[in-house]
Amino acid sequence: MERLIGTVSMGVRAPIIRQGDDIAQIVVDSVVQATEQAGISLNEKDVVAVTEAVVARAQGNYATTEQIAQDVHNKFGDETVGVIFPILSRNRFSVCLKGIAGGAKKIVLMLSYPSDEVGNHLVDLDLLDEKGVNPWNDVLTEEKFRELFGYRVHPFTGVDYLAFYKELIQDAGCEVEIILANDCRAILDYTKNVLCCDIHTRARTKRLLKAAGAAKVYGLDEIMTASVNGSGFNENYGLLGSNKATENSVKLFPRNCQPVVDAIQKGLQEKTGVKVEAMIYGDGAFKDPIGKIWELADPVVSPAYTEGLEGQPNEVKLKYLADNDFADLRGEELKAAISDYIRHKDQDLVGKMVSQGTTPRRLTDLIGSLCDLTSGSGDKGTPIILVKGYFDNFTK
Structure with a gap:
């Protein structure tokens, strides 16, 4: 049966972090326990993110x-x-x-x-x-x-x-x-x-x-x-x-962050056999239209991330294809044509009309903003975020 749910972002509860804690191990253990409890599995290219605040707390910075x-x-x-x-x-x-x-x-x-x-x-x-x-x-x-x-x-x-x-x-x-x-x-x-x-x-x-x-x-x-x-x-x-x-x-903002995300990726692969991506996130970058605050008070959204999160999305605009290239198609025929187009799309769509309006920003800024909105800044108690299906597209 066709899978109908795309990207999902979920908060993962963790212990209260104190100075000296092994933050990478806590993230690994928390994600494994949470997925087991929820009856879900990790997939390749899922993203595990942890807020900079608890990384700095563990470092005693x-x-x-x-x-x-x-x-x-x-x-x-x-x-x-x-x-x-x-x-x-x-x-x-x-x-x-x-x-x-x-x-x-x-x-x-x-x-x-x-x-x-x-x-x-x-x-x-x-x-x-x-x-x-x-x-x-x-x-x-x-x-x-x-x-x-x-x-x-x-x-x-x-x-x-x-x-x-x-x-x-x-x-x-x-x-x-x-x-x-x-x-x-x-x-x-x-x-x-x-x-x-x-x-x-x-x-x-x-x-x-x-x-x-x-x-x-x-x-x-x-x-x-x-x-x-x-x-x-x-x-x-x-x-x-x-x-x-x-x-x-x-x-202070955490320092020496790359070893943390590398250890999270390695630890989860050792425990689950799945290679996920990992990142540390701070403030997202989004604007509140009422208060006019656009949030990003950190110097960067993500001070460290694994290699698979480098770059920008390379996506086509589905509505552009439906209204232009395949305007005469309907139903399953339209779905098949668009799916085939996505499977064979160019590896670099920068400047192409078909990608216009597809949010040309860095992956870490987009995913970090999603994580920041998911975790919030109050008492949710979810300093770890699991993002599933972010790299899926219409063909998956």
């Missing part, structure tokens, strides 16, 4: 605000530091900012507007139009922002981020001045020493600042790249991808 403060002071000394383009997030940035403030005497905090890099809005674009503000050119002081827009809270968190970040910096014993601008070079009117906190635009920001005469330029990806007084660290991403652990510590 943490840093305290004191350790962050020490690294910031080592890099900037007693200079006024321009902290520019942070995202508006209590989970992602508040503890980092507390540590940064602990290592500086004065911070000039420059926020982008009307929203941060990942879509958290300080103010609506329509309101900027109403007030005659041009966000590409206008630099607003905190006072001017309040005069124009008053106190505005985030629709989901109920937080006024100007007030929240200002108080956080002051509580760390650091002087603070707040401005709002979208040209990174605006900070140079206040200080020549800059910490770039943007994620996906950080390389351009650093380049522009250095070309404009900045004295010291670092990014969050250059803070905590080596251990400070016994801390964790991430040599590639620094503080990028970190999350709040406690009020005074963050969990």
Whole structure:
């Protein structure tokens, strides 16, 4: 009988992960137990994914605000530091900012507007139009922002981020001045020493600042790249991808991840005889149309994955074939014609009309987003995701 179910993504429950746990073995054991309990089997090219959060927990990859403060002071000394383009997030940035403030005497905090890099809005674009503000050119002081827009809270968190970040910096014993601008070079009117906190635009920001005469330029990806007084660290991403652990510590993005996914793949093959693909995933990349947040606050969706997840989908658009090449066919004849077309499709469909609209993105970004949506970020207790049938097509 023809199989009628295609791709399935399911969460797999796991024990609470602690520092020192063998995360690869836990993933292997959890998947084997879950599939046995559910009465399902693993197939070639199924994907087993584990969230970066539990990998970092098992590694014990943490840093305290004191350790962050020490690294910031080592890099900037007693200079006024321009902290520019942070995202508006209590989970992602508040503890980092507390540590940064602990290592500086004065911070000039420059926020982008009307929203941060990942879509958290300080103010609506329509309101900027109403007030005659041009966000590409206008630099607003905190006072001017309040005069124009008053106190505005985030629709989901109920937080006024100007007030929240200002108080956080002051509580760390650091002087603070707040401005709002979208040209990174605006900070140079206040200080020549800059910490770039943007994620996906950080390389351009650093380049522009250095070309404009900045004295010291670092990014969050250059803070905590080596251990400070016994801390964790991430040599590639620094503080990028970190999350709040406690009020005074963050969990860093995991490091040395490739051995983890390789061990998961090997362990499952040894136990089941099936070669699956494995990956570590963080934030997916999808936009919420109401809150306007597009989610991706990690530096990458997947810091490590097995070889079979390299590349992009190579798919044809079924509706294009049905409406064009086989417009005169119906029923089983149409099904047979499309199936035959898929079996003999080109190995590289880039630029071909028949592939138009088939989501030309990397496999790891697509599958990672699926995993992130499946696991959620709350109390589901499923840090492991099993994706079955992702590489199937209409002919399978």
